[in-house]
Amino acid sequence: MNPLQDRVAIITGAAGALGQACVAHFSKLGAQVIAVDLDAAALQKLPSTAGTYACDLTKESAVREAFQTIHGDHGRIDILANVAGGFAMGPRVEETALDDWLDMFQINAVTAWLSCAQVLPIMREANFGRIINIGARAVRRPGARMAPYCTSKAAVVTLTEVLALECADTGITVNCILPGTIDTPRNRTDMPNADHSRWVPPSDLAIVIGQLADPDNTSVNGATVPVYGRS
Ligand SMILES: NC(=O)c1ccc[n+]([C@@H]2O[C@H](COP(=O)([O-])OP(=O)(O)OC[C@H]3O[C@@H](n4cnc5c(N)ncnc54)[C@H](OP(=O)(O)O)[C@@H]3O)[C@@H](O)[C@H]2O)c1
Secondary structure (H helix, E strand, C coil), X not given: CCCCCCCEEEEECCCCHHHHHXXXXXXXXXXXXXXXXXXXXXXXXXXXXXXXXXXXXXXHHHXXXXXXXXXXXXXXXXXXXXXXXXXXXXXXXXXXXXXXHHHHHHHHHHHHHHHHHHHHHHHHHHCCEEEXXXXXXHHCCCCCCCHHHHHHHHHHHHHHHHHHHHCCCCCEEEEEEEECCECCHHHHHHCCCCCHHHCECHHHHHHHHHHHHCCCCCCCCCCEEXXXXXX
C-alpha cells in the first residue's frame, strides 16, 4: 500500500532541484502531485504530476487564485511542501540594502506564509493536513554576510512552531526540515572544489519530507529536523 495513495500534495518550488526530487518521491508514494513554481515552461517538463500551476508565491492575490483553482480542480489539499525559496550572499549587515533584506524575506518567509494561509482553512475543514516547511542549517549555524538569508529561514522555523501550536487540536501537523548544503547542480558549479559526497542528496531530503507527510505520522508536530548529510 502506498502511504500517500490519492492524497493531493502541493509542492512549491517544484521545478527546482529539491522540488523535482519531491515530485518524483511523492509520486512514488502514490500522491497526486500538484507542482507550483514561477516558471510555467519549467513546470511543463516535470514528469508524474497531476497538475502544474505557475504562480509568484510572493503575491497574495496570485497565491489565493492559484490555491483556489487547485482546490477546485482536485477537490482537496492534503499536503503542502513549501520548497520554494532562495539564497543570496551579501555584504556585512550594516552594508545590506533594504531591498536585498526584503528580497530574502519575500522569497523564503512570505512564500511559505502565504501558501500556509491558503491551505489552512481547507485543511481545518477536513480536519487533516500535513505541512512541511524548508528552513536551512544556516538557522542553527549562521554564516557571515548572509544575515537576510539566515534570518528569513529563522522566520520559517518560527512560523512552523507557531502554526503547530495553532493546529495542535486538529488533525493537521506542521513541521520543518533544515537541509545542510544540498547536492545540486548550482552548488556544484558555485563550489567546484568542495567534497560533494558530504552534501545531502535531494532524494534523501525528499524521503524525510515524505515521512513528515505520512498520514500515520500523527504525533510529530512543530518539529525542526536537521538533514545535513555528512557535513
Ligand atoms: N540548495 C541548498 O544548498 C539549500 C540549503 C538549505 C536550504 N535550501 C532550501 O531548500 C529549498 C530548495 O532549494 P533548491 O536548491 O532546490 O533551490 P532551487 O533549485 O533554486 O529551487 C527553488 C525553486 O523555487 C522557485 N521560486 C523562487 N521564488 C519563487 C516564487 N516567488 N514563487 C514561486 N516559485 C519560486 C524557483 O524558481 P526560479 O528558479 O524561477 O527562481 C525554483 O524553481 C529552498 O527553500 C532553499 O532555500 C537549499
